[in-house]
Amino acid sequence: METAAEPENLAGVRHIILVLSGKGGVGKSTISTELALALHHEGKKVGILDVDLCGPSIPRMLRAQGKAVHQCDRGWVPVFVDREQSISLMSVGFLLENPDEAVVWRGPKKNALIKQFVSDVAWGELDCLVVDTPPGTSDEHMAVVEALRPYRPLRALVVTTPQAVSVGDVRRELTFCKKTGLQVVGVVENMSGFACPHCAECTYVFSRGGGEELARLAGVPFLGSVPLDPELTRSLEEGHDLTQEFPKSPAFPALTSIARKILDGLPATLS
Ligand SMILES: Nc1ncnc2c1ncn2[C@@H]1O[C@H](COP(=O)(O)OP(=O)(O)OP(=O)(O)O)[C@@H](O)[C@H]1O
Numbered sequence: 001m002e003t004a005a006e007p008e009n010l011a012g013v014r015h016i017i018l019v020l021s022g023k024g025g026v027g028k029s030t031i032s033t034e035l036a037l038a039l040h041h042e043g044k045k046v047g048i049l050d051v052d053l054c055g056p057s058i059p060r061m062l063r064a065q066g067k068a069v070h071q072c073d074r075g076w077v078p079v080f081v082d083r084e085q086s087i088s089l090m091s092v093g094f095l096l097e098n099p100d101e102a103v104v105w106r107g108p109k110k111n112a113l114i115k116q117f118v119s120d121v122a123w124g125e126l127d128c129l130v131v132d133t134p135p136g137t138s139d140e141h142m143a144v145v146e147a148l149r150p151y152r153p154l155r156a157l158v159v160t161t162p163q164a165v166s167v168g169d170v171r172r173e174l175t176f177c178k179k180t181g182l183q184v185v186g187v188v189e190n191m192s193g194f195a196c197p198h199c200a201e202c203t204y205v206f207s208r209g210g211g212e213e214l215a216r217l218a219g220v221p222f223l224g225s226v227p228l229d230p231e232l233t234r235s236l237e238e239g240h241d242l243t244q245e246f247p248k249s250p251a252f253p254a255l256t257s258i259a260r261k262i263l264d265g266l267p268a269t270l271s
């Protein structure tokens with residue numbers, strides 16, 4: 001079967017990483033956002049595509065809620081999050097008059113929007129496009145994989161929390177990656193311990209090491225653990241300027257190390 005020509009808007013996008021999690025609330029959108037910020041601190045141009053259509057939270061996290069997406073001759077111009085315009089964001093949240101509207105959408109409408117996101121967002125030159133997905137494996141996952149797979153090798157970052165129950169769900173996520181040909185760049189354990197706001201000492205409230213064990217059993221890299229930082233939760237909830245606040249968080253060194261490991265594993269050229 002002949003593959004359709006690559007959408008013009010993908011031509012400058014070097015690498016694509018899907019952020020996946022087995023279940024909701026483990027911090028997938030947080031890790032997508034922080035990974036983009038950490039890559040930005042490594043001097044990279046990053047785009048974030050939020051395909052969590054029923055719960056788009058990244059515009060709020062990045063203080064971009066209510067911003068308008070403009071049209072240009074190549075489609076939509078994403079919202080720039082920072083002054084240097086090196087972090088761009090596209091989310092269904094920018095297209096809805098009422099943010100609750102997305103919750104009632106059915107599969108075909110979601111699939112059509114995802115196809116449009118893939119072909120009609122004028123990203124320009126990006127070192128990396130981070131795609132935040134809904135929890136589990138849904139229509140959105142299949143739609144984004146099918147829309148992007150013909151043009152780029154797709155990579156997946158899998159987020160879990162340390163508890164065994166989350167780890168079990170992630171195992172299913174890894175099976176999805178295998179079946180759909182996604183290359184797993186690694187597993188990240190989020191909310192792995194509580195970083196004290198006074199001395200940054202980390203206390204392991206839950207069990208620890210589930211993510212590492214899972215990665216070992218699945219034969220994929222374990223990229224690191226990200227502590228729970230109450231200050232960061234507040235910034236994410238209230239929508240502070242994360243480009244300024246994130247570097248002060250105890251999660252920052254962990255995410256920087258994860259971002260470096262991901263960059264080291266990517267081929268240098270556009271594959
Ligand atoms: N490492 C962290 N430090 C502090 N807060 C965190 C951390 N990770 C996640 N959170 C907080 O946990 C909550 C859930 O995170 P998030 O929305 O990223 O999860 P999710 O997996 O994307 O959820 P959903 O299933 O709704 O897509 C948010 O309030 C977020 O601020």
Ligand code: SF4
Binds near residue numbers: 197201
């Ligand atoms: S970790 Fe240290 S600073 Fe934080 S509450 Fe405990 S003793 Fe106090």
